[in-house]
Amino acid sequence: MEPDDPRIRAIVKAVASALREQLPAVAADVEQAIVDAIPDLAGDDAAALRAGIGDSVDAVLRVLAEDSSPEAPPAAIEDAQRFAQRGVPAVVLIRAYRVGQARFLALCMDQLLGQTDGDGVEVQASRAMVAAASQYSDHVVEKVVSAYEEHRDAWVRDRSAVLAMRIRAVLRGDAVDISATERTLGYRFDRDHQALVLWVDDHELDAHARMRRVVRALGDFAGDGGPLVVPLDESTMWAWLPVASSVLAGDELAVAVKAEPSVIAAVGEPVRGLEGFRRSHRQATDARGVALAAGPARMTITPFADVAPISMLCRDLEAARDWVHETLGELAIESARNEGLRETALVFLQTGGSYTATAEQLFLHRNTAQYRVRKAEEARGRPLRDGRLDVELALLACRWLKGSVLRPPAP
Template sequence: MEPDDPRIRALVTDVAGALRAELAAVAADIERVIVDAMPILEGDDAHALRAGIGDNVDAALHLLVEGSPSTAPTSAIADAQRFAQRGVPVAVLIRAYRVGQARFLDLCIDQLLRQSEGDHAEVQATRAMVAIASEYIDRVVEEVVTAYEESHDDWVRDRSAVLAMRIRAVLRGDAVDVAATERTLGYRFDRDHQALVLWVEDHEADAHVRIRQVVGAVTETLAGDRSALIVPQDESTMWAWLPLASSVTAGGELSVAVKSEPSVVVAAGEPLAGVDGFRRSHRQATSARAVALAAGPERAPITPFADVAAIAMLCADVESARAWVHETLGDLAVDSTRNEGLRETALVFLQTGGSYTATAEQLFLHRNTAQYRVRKAEEARSRPLREGRLDVELALLACRWLKGGVLQPAP
């Protein structure tokens, strides 16, 4: 009889209907068999499988009844992603599916036997063949996948080493074959590049995943089908270069991406063209990162080099910078909420050419309030803000970006 024979369809539908009526029990049975067969899956890993197993069983039973193909359930995809982030080998995931499939078929055959008459010789023979084939495939797939993973890991390590070597040669300014390097990296130099240094501080296993999500979100918006170049540096830090159209900066898009993944901290260079721009933008990004690290936990989520270029030079000697800031600003450099507001007003006042009106407009203050704050800032400094104006502005910028790195503790 063919699979579309009405009698076969009726039997299959009846079996699926009976199992669906006991879906929770069926899923629990399959989960137990999987965990018993695979001691490596215990605790959180076993618990994480539960939703995926139930949804997979439901999808399979629906397929038996409707006959229409189905996509993987969302929970099953989430399980796979979670296992990958926890470092569970893919062979374990595949074997879990093989064991689950064998148990599912066994339960289907049990139900079929309950609903049909006769000695069931054909059905029992089918059960035996399914069991033997499943055991064989289970064993062979595990060996084959393990061999694949070992070979793939070796290849990835070798390729990562080659990529890192080529990139460092470019960054050092070595004479390189540009065309050959582009082919190796899969990235072209004849465009504008904005370099990023991205990192997280929690050192969780999925750090690189979160960083790639941020880079991917920005690249998708700005670069279309052009891929960013991403290079891991350690378990929690990555370098990236965004391929940009001329005169485009990834400022707003980067802010949106980081807000969606707030654990990722970013230092950004300026968009610059060609091989030299590739190098210079990266140097800028690493300088901006030095500012972010010097700022400590209070740093901004994104540190653009354009905003901290002068401050970056101070990071070479933060202790000396702290002393200089104190000498320049006096008590205005003391770390307090009140002083923070005074410093911000003073900085805007200097940046707007000493205009109280422009300062008030930019900070959304009344003009008299802006004038009052400037006077209080000068009292804290014990000198007019315009005295040594360039030094004062640089010191105020250092306070804004380096925060506790250069501020004096409150008494």
């Protein structure tokens, strides 16, 4: 008889319907088989694992009873994501499904045997074959997937090392075969490039995946081909985006990074050609220096276009701190009140000294903007327009470098 034979379908539905009536017990049986085979799988998430297994058993029984299309239950997807965050290897997850499948099929065979007249020798034989095949698959899949993961990890490490070596040679300006390098990298130099340096502060195993997601999202905005991505270590990555025409806007950068808030990005400006490839990377590296100097209070995104003059101050932070204090006076004291005054003063200078434009940009009443500017001048001890360029640069340094250039409040 073929699987679509009505008699077979009737038997399958009868077995599935009977098991659905015992769903909690069936799910618990399958869960116990998985936990017995892989004791560490549940960990502190036994309740979540139980929910995932229960939903999976219910889903497969529904497929058998109703002849519906198979879909992965949300709880099962959440289990997989949680195991990934815990660093559980894929082979363990695959084995859990193998063990669960074997136990589930055994329960199906038991139910079928109970519904069959006679000695049930055919069912017993089928059960023995399923058990043997499942045991074989469980053993072989574990070995094969482990070999795959080991080889792939080694291959990725080796390839990353080769890419990093080639990239460093290009960045140093070494005499290299450009055509051969482009083929190795899968990336052309004869276009506009926007470089990024990305990093994370944690040491989770999925750091590279998170950074790559940000690069892919930015690449979608840039829209001129695939990016070049070079992992440097477990928590740092270089990337270049081929850009069509203009620099990525701040809101585009924010959208890309928002989905991965743990990723910090420093961004160069788009520059054309091989020298542009190098120059944009130098800019991104300088922007990263600003972010690192700011410490934990840094921005998530640091575009070089916003911090170009600040990056030079980072080469001597002690001198920069003294200069900021001399330029801003008591406005350089670290406090929430002064932070608001500095931001208002900076926007005031950037808008050409317009109270109206300042109020509009900061969503303030014009009188409030005027009041804050006056208080900023009182804290400084002189008008903002005195030494205007120095004041604007010092205020920018306070915005981006935070406590690295601010004075602590008096005790």
